[in-house]
Amino acid sequence: MGPDPAVATARSAVREALGGQPPGGLVLVACSGGADSLALAGALAFTAVRMGLRAGGVTVDHGLQEGSSERAGEVVKALSGLGLEPVESVSVSVGRAGGPEAAAREARYTALDEAAERLGARAVLLGHTLDDQAETVLLGLARGSGARSLAGMAPRAGRYLRPFLGLTRAEVRRACLAMGLAPWDDPHNEDPAYTRVRVRREVLPLLERRLGPGVSEALARTAALLREDADALDGWAVRALEEARDFEHALDVRALEGLPPAVRSRVLRRAAVAAGSPAGTLAAVHVAAVDRLVTAWHGQRGVDLPGGVKAIRRYGKLHFGPAGVAVPGEKRRKA
Template sequence: MRLPETAAVLAVRRGVREWVAAHGGRGPVVVGLSGGADSLALVAAAVVEAGAVTAVVVDHRLQEGSGAVAERAVEQAMGLGCVGAMVVPVEVGRAGGVEAAARAARYAALESVRDGRPVLLGHTLDDQAETVLLGLARGSGGRSIQGMVAWNAPWGRPLLGVRRAQTVGMCTDLGIEPWDDPHNVDLRYTRVRVRNEVLPLLEDVLGGGVAQALVRTAEQLRADGAVLDVYAAELLRNARSHRASARPDGAMARRPDLDDRSGSGGCDDTDRPTLSIEILATAPPALRRRAVRAWLADEGVSGLMNAHLQAIDELVSNWHGQGGVAVAGGSRDHRLVVTREHGTLAVRAQPRI
C-alpha cells in the first residue's frame, strides 16, 4: 500500500524509521493492534519502514462484541500490507484492578506468539505524558516518573515522539476508520480523567506545552537514573561480597551493634544471598535504595511499593528492634519477608498464616 505524503503520515513514518535505525535495522516484527488510531497508524508505518509485519489483536473479551472488533482490526491490518494477522483471546482476571489485569493478560498473549520477534506498541507522546503525570501523583520516586522507554526487549515503542492527533490524522489520510474504545471515555478510569480533564486543564492554565515538558522531564530523569544505576550496581556488588571475619573455631564473628536477633522465623533458606548492613549504611540513601531494589528483584520480589522500600531502608538506617518487612512474591504456602539479622539484610520465606 502506497502511503500519501501528508504531514501526519510523514510524522508517524519518521518515528518508526528512526526507531528501526536505532534498534537493529529492518526485520520481521509483531505489532500489537487494538484497532484504535495509534496502533493502526503504527501498523501502516511499520509495513513500509520496518519489514515483514504480523499484527496481533488481543481480545480481552471485556465488552460485548469484542470479537467482531478484533476481526475487523485483522482485516484492516491485512489491507495495510501485513504478512499475517491474528486474534488471541485472553481471560482477564481481577488482581490489581481491571486495567492492570488486562495489561498483564495482553503482554502475556503477545509474548506467547511473538516467536523471537520484537513487539511494537502504539504508545504516543500523549500516553507518555499521562504516564509521567500519574507517576508524579503517586509520589513513588524518580523511577516512577521516568515514563516508558523506546526499547525494553522485546517491547518497542516507536511513537513516543508522535502526538495522538498525528496518528488520528494519519488514519483519516488513509481513509481508515479506527475503533473508538468506550473505555477511553469512561471517567471511572483514572487515566481517562487525566487524559480528558487534568492534562487539558494544565495546558490551559500553563499556556500549552505541558505534555512535551512532562516527556522532557522523563527523558532527563532516565539519563540521570542510568548513572545512578551504575553506582548502585557497584554498591550492590560490594555489599554482596562483604563477609564478616571468621573466628578460629570456624564460626562467623558478629557485631552486636548490627545484630537483629529476630531471625528468619520460618523456612531454612539461609543459603540465600544477604547484604552487609555496614556497607549499605555508609552509602547515600538514593544509592542504597536503588541497590536494595535491584537485589530484591533478583530474589524474586515482585510489585515492590515505595512504602516497602522505605520500611526496608529503616532496617538499615534506623533500626530499633522492629521486625521484618513482608513483600510480594513467594509461593502459595510461604511469603517473602526482608529481615535484619546478624549484621545483614536477608530475604526469608515464612509460612503464610
C-alpha cells in the same frame, strides 16, 4: 507529490525505531484498531519492506465489550489489507488484580509476549503517543511514585518499541486518516470511570487552560530527563549490590550505610525481589522498613515482605530469605 507530512513523520519515526534490526527479521505491531495503532501498522507496512524486514500484526481481544470478537476480526482484515503477514487475533481472559486497567494491561502484554515467542518476532511495536506519555507522568505523580514511575514509558523496553512517543495524538490520527485507514474509537477511551480518561479529558485540558499550551510536551520532556537519571541510579545500584554481597548472598551493612539513600533503596529493592518478593507488590513502604534495618538499627526482629520473604539483620549483615528460615548465626525458636 509526497505523502502527507503527518504520514512522512510517522514513517520516519518507525524507521528510526527499527534501526539495527537484522535483515529478514520479523517485527509485529500490536493493533487495537484505534487511530494510534492503526497508523503505526500503516507506517510499519510501508517502512519494513524498504528496510528488508518482515512485518506482521497482533490484535488482542480482551472480551470486555459486546462484539469484541467481531471487531478483532475487522482489525485482522485491516492489517492483512496492509500487506502484513502473519496476522493474528488473540483472545485473553482479564482478571481483577490491581483494578480493571492494570488487569487488562497484564493480560495484553502476556498475550503479546507469547505471540512474539511463538512467531519468532524480534520486536513488537506499540502505538503510545506523546499524550499517553504525559498522562502516564501525571498518574505517577498523583500516586506519589518515584523517579522510575515518573520517567514514564521508555521508547525501547526489551522487545517493545514505541516509535510514536515523540508525536502527539492529533498528529498520529491525522496520519491514520491520510493513509486512508478507518480507525475504531473505543468507548472505553471516553469512560470517566477510568482514571486515565479523567486525566485525559479533565486534568490535562485544565492545565493547558491555566498554564498555557505545551504542558503535554513539557511532561514528556520531564519523563525523558528522569529516565536518564533513573537509568544512571539503577546502574549504580547494580554495581553496589554486587560489591555489598558476600558468598552467602547477605549484604554488608557498612557497605550499604555509605550509599546515598536513592541508591541504597534500589539495592534493597533488588535484593528483596531476587529473594522472591514480587516486584509488583513490593512497595516503597516495605523498602523503607528494610532501610531502617541499615540506618536506624536498634535490635528490631526484621521486616516481613510480600511473597513470604523476610529481611533480617544479624552481625552486621542483612539477610533476605523465606520467612521462618533461620539465617546464619540465628538460633531457631522452640515451638
